[in-house]
Amino acid sequence: xxxxDRALQARAALGRPIKVGMIGAGFMGRGIANQIIxxxxxxxxxxxxxxxxxxxxxxxxxxxxxxxQIVANITEIEDAISQGKYAVTxxxxxxxxxxxxxALIEVTGAVEFGAHIVMSAIAHHKHVIMMNAExxxxxxxxxxxxxxxAGVILSACDGDQPGVEMNLYRFxxxxxxxxxxxxxxxxxxxxxxxxxxxxxxxxxxxxxxxxVTSFADGSKISFEQAIVANATGMKVAQRGMLGYDxxxxxDEMTNMYDVEQLKQxxxxxxxxxxxxPGPGVFVLATHEDPxxxxxxxxxxxxxxxxxxxxxxxxxxxxxxxxxxxxxxxFQDAVMSPLAGPVxxxxxxxxxxxxxxxxLDGIGxxxxxxxxxxxxxxxxxxxxxxxxxxGCRLKRDIPKDQVLTYDDVELPAGRLCDQLRAxxxxxxxxxxxxxxxx
Numbered sequence: 015x016x017x018x019d020r021a022l023q024a025r026a027a028l029g030r031p032i033k034v035g036m037i038g039a040g041f042m043g044r045g046i047a048n049q050i051i052x053x054x055x056x057x058x059x060x061x062x063x064x065x066x067x068x069x070x071x072x073x074x075x076x077x078x079x080x081x082x083q084i085v086a087n088i089t090e091i092e093d094a095i096s097q098g099k100y101a102v103t104x105x106x107x108x109x110x111x112x113x114x115x116x117a118l119i120e121v122t123g124a125v126e127f128g129a130h131i132v133m134s135a136i137a138h139h140k141h142v143i144m145m146n147a148e149x150x151x152x153x154x155x156x157x158x159x160x161x162x163x164a165g166v167i168l169s170a171c172d173g174d175q176p177g178v179e180m181n182l183y184r185f186x187x188x189x190x191x192x193x194x195x196x197x198x199x200x201x202x203x204x205x206x207x208x209x210x211x212x213x214x215x216x217x218x219x220x221x222x223x224x225x226v227t228s229f230a231d232g233s234k235i236s237f238e239q240a241i242v243a244n245a246t247g248m249k250v251a252q253r254g255m256l257g258y259d260x261x262x263x264x265d266e267m268t269n270m271y272d273v274e275q276l277k278q279x280x281x282x283x284x285x286x287x288x289x290x291p292g293p294g295v296f297v298l299a300t301h302e303d304p305x306x307x308x309x310x311x312x313x314x315x316x317x318x319x320x321x322x323x324x325x326x327x328x329x330x331x332x333x334x335x336x337x338x339x340x341x342x343x344f345q346d347a348v349m350s351p352l353a354g355p356v357x358x359x360x361x362x363x364x365x366x367x368x369x370x371x372x373l374d375g376i377g378x379x380x381x382x383x384x385x386x387x388x389x390x391x392x393x394x395x396x397x398x399x400x401x402x403x404g405c406r407l408k409r410d411i412p413k414d415q416v417l418t419y420d421d422v423e424l425p426a427g428r429l430c431d432q433l434r435a436x437x438x439x440x441x442x443x444x445x446x447x448x449x450x451x
Contacts, residue, residue, distance in 0.1 A: 018339045022056030025343075031058045032342050033095065034335075035109035035140075037131055038121035039064035039073040041221050042145060045331030046119060051077040054335045061091060061101040063109050070102035088112065110134040117141040117338050119171075123225065123376075125149050125400045129157075129430045132168070136160050141167040141341040143348075145334060147176060147237035148376060151359050152400025153430060154241060155351040156437035169340075169347035170245075173333030176238045178325050179295045180245055180349040186323050190306065191299035194276040194320065196242050198235055198285040199264065199292045203257060205382045205414075206364060207231045228377030233399060236359045236383040239283040243357035243385075245349045248281040250357055253416075254384040255282075260289045264296040268320040273300065283357065283385070291326035298322055354441030358391040359383040360416050361402040367411040373422070375403040384416070392438070395419050401430060 025031055034050065036043055039062050050059040051074075064070040067084065074082050083094040085101045088111055094101040095114035109115055110131065118135045120142060122128050128149040135142045142161070144150055150157075150170055161168035171177050179196045186193050207230035209216075209223035216223040228234040232254075243249060260267060267286065276282060276298075298320045301307050307318050315321045340346040361373075364382050374380045376399065383399035391398075397405070397417040405422035424431055 018336050018343070021343045022054065022339055025056035031056050032338060033058050033060045033114055033116050034119060034338055035059075035061040035063070035112065035115040035117075036073075036119045036121060037063045037106045037109060038123070038145075039069040040121065041219075041225075042331050043121040044073045044076055046121065046145075046334050047073040048077040049331055050335050051079060057335055057338065059100070060095045060115060061085075061103070061109050061112065063103050063106040065104060067102055067104050074100050074102065106131050107134055110138050110140060115140065117143065117342050119143045119145065119334060119338065120149075121145045123148055125152055125403075126428055126430045129153060129433055132157055133160065133429070133433075136164045136166055136168065139164055139166055141169075141338070143169055143171050143334065143337045143341060145171050145174060147174070147234065147241050148400050151237040151240040151244075152398050153433045153437055154244060155354050156433050156440060158351045159440065161350075167341035167345060167347050168350055169337060170241055170349040171334045171337040172340075172348050173328060173330045173337075174238070175293070175295050175328045176242050176245075177333070177337065177348045178328045179242050179297070182295060182297045182323055182325055183242075183246060186297050186299045190303075191301050191321065193246070193297050193299045194273070194281045195271060195296075195298040196239075196246060196248060196281070196283050197264065197296040197298070198239060198283075199289050199294050199296065200235060200285050200287045201292055202230055203232050203235075203285070203287050205231050205362070208364070208379045209377070224375065224377035226377070231364070231377065231382040233359070233376050233383035235285050236385045236399070239285065240355075240357040240359050240385055241349065241351075243283045244351040244355055246281065246283075247352055247356055248283050249279045249387050250385045251275065251279065251282045251284065253360075253386045253390075255284045257285050257287065259287045263290045264324050265316075265322045267296075268298060268316065268318075268322050271298065271320065273319050291324060293328060294324055294326040295328065296322060296324040355388040355437070357385050358388045358396070359399040360386045360391055360396040361399045362416050363411045363413050366413050367407055369407050369409050371407050373402045373405045373407070376400075381417070386416075397422060398434065401428075401434060404428075
């Protein structure tokens with residue numbers, strides 16, 4: 015988005031930087047803090063909240079900031095921002111309420127906590143940029159309804175693969191082609207990985223083992239492709255996606271898909287393991303005009319009917335500030351649900367599970383997530399992966415079986431369950447109204 019750099023420079027020249035708060039100061043959060051503070055004119059990261067306040071302070075310190083103020087109430091955070099200090103707090107609610115903050119970056123990866131934060135931020139008229147596909151893929155559609163009513167932008171982010179896919183999808187559409195596949199390139203897919211198997215890799219890169227596991231076991235890519243599906247209307251060709259192993263370049267994959275099937279489904283989201291250019295993304299698209307197909311062939315994209323477009327990288331935290339600028343300056347969401355859910359992520363047993371056990375979280379030992387078309391997930395009453403943590407099993411579940419709501423007892427009083435039920439009811443009503451009209 016080349017226009018953003020000049021828009022930010024203009025804000026800097028006016029002395030009116032975009033004032034941003036960030037919730038979550040883990041591996042990605044520290045990278046975002048460093049990027050905004052040292053590389054983004056026209057934007058200030060004025061406050062960071064984290065459950066361990068030392069991590070929030072460390073994010074600032076690593077970026078070269080020493081003028082840090084610990085705050086415990088709304089007066090203190092407002093005073094710190096107005097005085098040009100950098101606020102840190104354990105209370106994320108303060109960032110949602112602070113009038114001196116225009117937009118929030120949510121980087122927790124937590125579904126229940128994230129639900130509370132996003133709802134509060136929307137209620138206080140903050141734009142929200144989520145680096146939280148788990149939350150988005152579970153209750154993103156209903157959160158978008160609330161955001162629209164409040165007149166704020168709720169968006170996924172640039173840099174993460176879903177945002178890069180969506181940018182590419184929008185580009186391909188803008189030049190007159192019809193995207194039929196949005197793809198994500200992976201280096202590994204093994205649903206039985208766990209924090210023990212991934213511990214060494216996590217330590218090498220300074221990441222948490224369960225987060226690394228969520229990438230390896232397919233849960234993360236399932237959430238990522240689900241939110242792409244919800245933003246484009248695309249489906250999955252089968253439960254878990256096709257997920258081909260392919261060692262060549264994605265340009266060579268144009269003959270691997272049934273174009274008529276893709277059209278019939280309205281396009282699909284998918285992934286490939288081992289293809290080049292990893293770890294990028296790709297879009298496969300068609301063009302109906304034979305004159306334009308002639309030009310595409312001349313420009314070395316082949317004879318069709320599928321044409322390959324790709325971005326050979328995703329730069330995660332480097333691009334997140336651009337998402338903030340798009341929301342604040344242009345009211346443009348990188349990616350958000352079109353309407354109700356199209357694809358869900360469903361809970362699948364990673365091991366044999368026993369009645370009475372309580373399910374652990376995403377990227378741990380007991381479950382992994384798979385994409386499934388939402389119509390099927392609803393029909394079969396399948397348990398969303400984003401709601402699985404903390405559920406108590408009513409019966410034994412064999413390895414690789416998908417869990418249903420009937421298999422578990424939900425924890426009491428969770429906001430995420432309430433919003434999921436509201437989402438189901440809201441979009442079921444919407445479908446009924448459309449059918450009647």
